[in-house]
Amino acid sequence: MKSIIKIIKKINLLVLAYRDHIKYAKKIGVNMGTDVHIYGNPIGMFGTEPWIITLGNHVHITREVLFVTHDGGTLLYRHLIPDLEITAPITIGDYVYIGVRSIILPGVKIGNNCIIAAGSIVTKDVPDHSVVGGIPAKYIKSTDAYLEGIKNKSLHLGHLKGEEKDKALRKYFKEKNNFEHV
DSSP states (O other): HHHHHHHHHHHHHHHHHHHHHHHHHHHHTOOOOOOOOEOOOOTTTSSSOGGGEOSSSSEEEEOOOOOOOOOOGGGGGTTTTTOOOOOEEEEEEEEEOTTTTTTOOOTEEOOSSEEOOOOOOOSSOOOOTTEETTTTTTTEEEHHHHHHHTTTTOOOTTTHHHHHHHHHHHHHHHHHHHSEEE
């Protein structure tokens, strides 16, 4: 009977992950502020110790991001040191964007107003107002410099949502580039 209840609880958790990413993250123990957005499937995103992960306010986490809170390499040396364990919390500040397929490693603190470029592996703390990227992630520029650089490139459609945004993007690219298949 206990195993059936355990299976039902696991199924309910999987359904919750599919239906409401934020409620799922909170249910497994992730500490988070307000206006957090998780895009894509959150199952496995927060690793085995989600309760030591803290997300600030206005955080955007894109698809396939991983938060790794422990060093699995310790398993190779447990025959020498049975109690060997490296686990550390991850802290994300306010107004942070984490790009697709980024990996945040144990003990990392990402400051406020930061952008983590897609595909980055963050091995060290990221100071406030930084754009970082790469493997391992390195400082690229300040978020102020990033904003200055994107202002003139803006399509000015960011305020639109869903179908309205899709329609506007299709129209924009069809007019600008004569895409036939748009």
